[in-house]
Amino acid sequence: MTDANALLQLVPKAEGRQSMKDFKSDQEVRWCPGCGDYAVLAAVQGFMPQLGLAKENIVFVSGIGCSSRFPYYLNTYGMHSIHGRAPAIATGLATSRRDLSVWVVTGDGDALSIGGNHLIHALRRNVNLKILLFNNRIYGLTKGQYSPTSEVGKITKSTPMGSLDAPFNPVSLAIGAEASFVARTVDSDRKHLTEVLRQAADHPGTALVEIYQNCNIFNDGAFEVLKDRQQAEEAVIRLEHGQPIRFGADGSKGVVRDPATGDLRVVAVTAENEADVLVHDAHAASPTTAFALSRLADPNTLHNTPIGVFRSVGRPVYDTLMADQLDTAVEQRGKGDLAALLAGGDTWTVVG
Amino acid sequence: MTSQVSSTAEQADGAVVGEQRTAAGAKDVRRLDRVIIRFAGDSGDGMQLTGDRFTSETASFGNDLSTLPNFPAEIRAPAGTLPGVSSFQLHFADHDILTPGDAPNVLVAMNPAALKANLGDLPRGAEIIVNTDEFTKRAMQKVGYDSSPLEDGSLDGYSLHPVPLTTLTVEALGEFDLTRKEAERSKNMFALGLLSWMYHRPTEGTERFLRSKFAKKPEIAAANIAAYRAGWNFGETTEDFAVSYEVAPAAKAFPPGVYRNISGNLALSYGLIAASRQADLPLYLGSYPITPASDILHELSRHKNFGVRTFQAEDEIAGIGAALGAAFGGSLAVTTTSGPGVALKSETIGLAVSLELPLLIVDIQRGGPSTGLPTKTEQADLLQAMYGRNGEAPVPVVAPRTPADCFDAALEAARIALAYRTPVFLLSDGYLANGSEPWRVPDLQELPDLTVRFAQGPNHALDDGTEVFWPYKRDPRTLARPWAIPGTPGLEHRIGGIEKQDGTGNISYDPANHDFMVRTRQAKIDGIDVPDVEVDDPDGARTLVLGWGSTYGPITAAVRRIRKEGGRIAQAHLRHLNPFPRNLGTVLERYGKVVVPEMNLGQLATLIRAKYLVDARSHNQVNGMPFKAEQLAAALKEAIDD
Numbered sequence: 005m006t007d008a009n010a011l012l013q014l015v016p017k018a019e020g021r022q023s024m025k026d027f028k029s030d031q032e033v034r035w036c037p038g039c040g041d042y043a044v045l046a047a048v049q050g051f052m053p054q055l056g057l058a059k060e061n062i063v064f065v066s067g068i069g070c071s072s073r074f075p076y077y078l079n080t081y082g083m084h085s086i087h088g089r090a091p092a093i094a095t096g097l098a099t100s101r102r103d104l105s106v107w108v109v110t111g112d113g114d115a116l117s118i119g120g121n122h123l124i125h126a127l128r129r130n131v132n133l134k135i136l137l138f139n140n141r142i143y144g145l146t147k148g149q150y151s152p153t154s155e156v157g158k159i160t161k162s163t164p165m166g167s168l169d170a171p172f173n174p175v176s177l178a179i180g181a182e183a184s185f186v187a188r189t190v191d192s193d194r195k196h197l198t199e200v201l202r203q204a205a206d207h208p209g210t211a212l213v214e215i216y217q218n219c220n221i222f223n224d225g226a227f228e229v230l231k232d233r234q235q236a237e238e239a240v241i242r243l244e245h246g247q248p249i250r251f252g253a254d255g256s257k258g259v260v261r262d263p264a265t266g267d268l269r270v271v272a273v274t275a276e277n278e279a280d281v282l283v284h285d286a287h288a289a290s291p292t293t294a295f296a297l298s299r300l301a302d303p304n305t306l307h308n309t310p311i312g313v314f315r316s317v318g319r320p321v322y323d324t325l326m327a328d329q330l331d332t333a334v335e336q337r338g339k340g341d342l343a344a345l346l347a348g349g350d351t352w353t354v355v356g
Numbered sequence: 357m358t359s360q361v362s363s364t365a366e367q368a369d370g371a372v373v374g375e376q377r378t379a380a381g382a383k384d385v386r387r388l389d390r391v392i393i394r395f396a397g398d399s400g401d402g403m404q405l406t407g408d409r410f411t412s413e414t415a416s417f418g419n420d421l422s423t424l425p426n427f428p429a430e431i432r433a434p435a436g437t438l439p440g441v442s443s444f445q446l447h448f449a450d451h452d453i454l455t456p457g458d459a460p461n462v463l464v465a466m467n468p469a470a471l472k473a474n475l476g477d478l479p480r481g482a483e484i485i486v487n488t489d490e491f492t493k494r495a496m497q498k499v500g501y502d503s504s505p506l507e508d509g510s511l512d513g514y515s516l517h518p519v520p521l522t523t524l525t526v527e528a529l530g531e532f533d534l535t536r537k538e539a540e541r542s543k544n545m546f547a548l549g550l551l552s553w554m555y556h557r558p559t560e561g562t563e564r565f566l567r568s569k570f571a572k573k574p575e576i577a578a579a580n581i582a583a584y585r586a587g588w589n590f591g592e593t594t595e596d597f598a599v600s601y602e603v604a605p606a607a608k609a610f611p612p613g614v615y616r617n618i619s620g621n622l623a624l625s626y627g628l629i630a631a632s633r634q635a636d637l638p639l640y641l642g643s644y645p646i647t648p649a650s651d652i653l654h655e656l657s658r659h660k661n662f663g664v665r666t667f668q669a670e671d672e673i674a675g676i677g678a679a680l681g682a683a684f685g686g687s688l689a690v691t692t693t694s695g696p697g698v699a700l701k702s703e704t705i706g707l708a709v710s711l712e713l714p715l716l717i718v719d720i721q722r723g724g725p726s727t728g729l730p731t732k733t734e735q736a737d738l739l740q741a742m743y744g745r746n747g748e749a750p751v752p753v754v755a756p757r758t759p760a761d762c763f764d765a766a767l768e769a770a771r772i773a774l775a776y777r778t779p780v781f782l783l784s785d786g787y788l789a790n791g792s793e794p795w796r797v798p799d800l801q802e803l804p805d806l807t808v809r810f811a812q813g814p815n816h817a818l819d820d821g822t823e824v825f826w827p828y829k830r831d832p833r834t835l836a837r838p839w840a841i842p843g844t845p846g847l848e849h850r851i852g853g854i855e856k857q858d859g860t861g862n863i864s865y866d867p868a869n870h871d872f873m874v875r876t877r878q879a880k881i882d883g884i885d886v887p888d889v890e891v892d893d894p895d896g897a898r899t900l901v902l903g904w905g906s907t908y909g910p911i912t913a914a915v916r917r918i919r920k921e922g923g924r925i926a927q928a929h930l931r932h933l934n935p936f937p938r939n940l941g942t943v944l945e946r947y948g949k950v951v952v953p954e955m956n957l958g959q960l961a962t963l964i965r966a967k968y969l970v971d972a973r974s975h976n977q978v979n980g981m982p983f984k985a986e987q988l989a990a991a992l993k994e995a996i997d998d
Contacts, residue, residue, distance in 0.1 A: 060845045076850050081842040084852025086707050092674035096681025100640050100665055104842050125670035333660035340662030342633050346626055347797050348616050352418050356612035
């Protein structure tokens with residue numbers, strides 16, 4: 005991760021020790037009691053001192069939605085912008101100020117519906133942004149309509165007979181959009197969330213972190229199967245780079261490649277097939293296996309849901325390339341001379 | 357040969373056509389005070405390039421000039437058809453001129469479609485040079501000529517020069533290793549050479565241009581130069597062209613200085629780079645390609661050595677979004693677009709109003725609504741710029757009046773944006789963007805000081821004496837809020853589109869606070885310091901003609917005509933549409949009649965009537981083309997006499 009360090013070096017370090025308190029703003033947090041957003045906020049406020057960057061060089065940019073109130077509660081620079089546009093605004097900031105650590109906070113409606121275009125283009129450009137996508141599979145702030153990640157048939161105020169459209173899988177979408185870093189974590193698993201944040205912060209380029217987040221008002225328990233200790237053991241696949249992909253009680257289940265189709269599937273691990281269990285390689289150049297992993301989960305039951313870092317690969321970072329072009333232009337043509345530019349090549353002189 | 361008489365004189369400022377015969381070798385040379393030439397051909401014939409080159413030659417010769425490129429939105433419309441005709445009109449003179457001219461004295465028609473599409477604009481007696489090679493039966497039938505206009509007498513009233521341009525070009529390039537098709541492509545350079553001979557244009561610039569344009573293909577460069585020279589020589593030797601013309605440099609029209617020719621979009625681009633230097637802030641352009649604004653994106657992309665960052669976004673919304681993000685970070689941020697793009701950017705402009713960050717929104721207006729007429733000009737985005745947002749979201753509006761003026765207007769828009777921390781509209785249009793004129797290159801010392809000071813520390817003391825930073829505590833004079841950029845220790849703050857409490861900037865839904873903030877944002881824009889509008893009224897007129905933007909040239913030309921004929925009319929032209937100059941109300945009161953010519957259905961007139969309760973009369977034209985001075989003069993005269 006030397007590249008990561010190289011980019012993070014551009015952001016000034018904090019002088020002295022920071023604590024979680026340094027990152028709490030004086031604003032009252034106004035999410036519904038019990039909302040998963042509280043847990044994510046606490047995790048981020050707890051992680052920031054570990055990151056150790058000067059807090060004046062950290063910026064959180066958000067769109068619109070419950071999660072997008074996030075910047076108000078962090079004592080860094082922040083912008084609560086308009087619906088779906090945070091990645092575009094953050095792109096302008098990150099590409100013009102490489103001394104900043106720029107984070108985007110967005111939700112499933114904000115990032116995948118109204119802002120879908122900006123999200124995929126930020127990912128393909130690999131702008132140095134850390135995007136936290138709070139996915140609660142519902143529209144909360146507008147009081148409970150189905151979202152682009154809601155399961156088909158979802159009964160909501162706007163879909164009394166059930167929603168008709170198939171959901172996006174944010175991880176699949178991100179990998180398809182050429183993302184260089186894609187991870188998934190869960191609001192209630194502070195340790196896992198923090199570890200994913202650490203890896204995302206370390207990643208040079210766009211890091212997309214999908215955070216399963218509970219909306220206890222409009223979609224309560226949406227991820228219960230992943231949180232309830234007993235159920236989670238059977239439902240959650242914890243991805244760790246370099247480790248065999250096994251889960252279930254005592255690692256009784258594993259992910260293997262189907263030799264016939266090349267696709268992945270979950271099998272009961274036996275002495276015979278143990279050697280076939282896939283070893284997770286988050287740094288694989290090809291996105292194929294990461295994509296296949298993202299398809300394992302059943303969108304309705306959430307069984308076989310992988311969490312962790314699906315993909316983390318090095319790829320040229322847009323901001324760096326842009327800065328390099330400016331440097332190259334100066335090397336090749338010298339620093340811009342305005343008088344010479346204005347005069348151009350073809351002039352004539354009028355004498356008084 | 358008939359003479360080129362300036363019967364279509366757009367200006368009436370005294371200069372009379374001088375037609376002196378001077379013997380120069382075997383051929384006569386006549387002196388003219390001004391000429392209007394139109395090059396017309398298929399959109400693939402290179403007419404814009406030909407016009408550009410002739411313009412450059414003319415500029416370096418020292419004439420005053422004004423140009424009007426006119427081309428279809430299709431890149432290559434079907435060959436030989438009327439919709440595919442592309443033209444370039446150039447007006448040049450030995451004196452100060454204001455418009456590209458109403459009617460050409462000379463038409464170069466590269467095919468029957470070009471002749472047919474443009475003939476209606478020509479006055480009787482005009483010269484027409486046609487490429488006879490293209491006047492085949494089929495090509496003529498394609499545009500509805502049953503008989504050849506070159507032979508059926510329908511052009512008897514004109515001075516017709518039939519020239520086999522294609523054949524002559526191919527013959528001239530015989531020694532080059534080119535296919536016939538490749539050789540034919542140089543026919544525009546042959547035509548340019550011929551016209552350059554006719555008007556005694558200097559040739560070095562064009563030859564230098566061709567060598568550098570085709571530096572990687574020396575054979576093509578040489579062929580084009582050969583065609584260009586062949587055209588020149590053809591003029592000199594053929595008997596059909598017995599006379600050539602001189603249009604003396606417009607020495608008296610220009611104050612002393614160094615001059616160049618410049619188009620509106622180029623001047624605007626340079627104005628942005630100059631503003632960035634004068635403000636000592638890096639320039640950041642977030643943009644999405646759209647006609648007729650894309651040239652600014654192209655131009656700024658070439659100047660990365662000035663620290664200019666250009667970001668071609670995924671859409672119009674991301675273009676302005678990125679610009680706004682860069683503004684938050686302390687860049688001089690710009691987004692460039694045209695009307696449809698402004699519609700998409702509206703919500704982000706509203707956010708910029710709420711965030712109170714500097715941002716330039718450059719709208720190169722084109723024909724609307726919807727996709728409208730992408731390559732034609734119009735001024736119909738004024739009300740969109742003024743009011744096209746949700747809520748009370750006032751945005752200053754600045755409009756350039758001529759192509760070269762786009763430079764100064766860009767600096768002025770930047771001044772307002774930076775000093776008042778607000779988005780600002782810069783409303784140019786397709787006519788200014790693509791048209792060109794001579795420009796006195798300014799000394800850098802003449803440029804305004806735009807330096808800004810970022811907030812560096814606390815700006816407020818709480819009751820208990822604690823020093824804090826309040827992002828919405830305003831400068832009492834300008835009402836601007838502090839610009840505290842990320843990276844500044846101790847000033848960490850959050851801004852957003854939700855209404856905020858006066859001073860602290862914290863979220864506030866308090867009714868009285870909202871009322872106060874709405875009024876304060878409006879007061880900030882209303883209080884912007886803009887220069888008074890100047891009135892040109894030498895004769896104590898009763899009628900005032902009030903314009904804005906690119907109508908300046910035609911209006912001024914029309915005013916000159918009226919005064920030349922003894923009529924009395926006053927003229928004022930607005931650069932600032934929001935806020936209006938302080939003295940505008942008093943100016944309007946002085947006149948019994950106020951006429952507002954606009955390339956829309958009366959948008960400025962609507963604003964004037966609403967704000968000043970003046971019975972302003974609209975004179976409108978929305979045909980995608982600039983006003984013609986003669987028609988405008990007639991309309992103004994009617995208003996005076998009414």
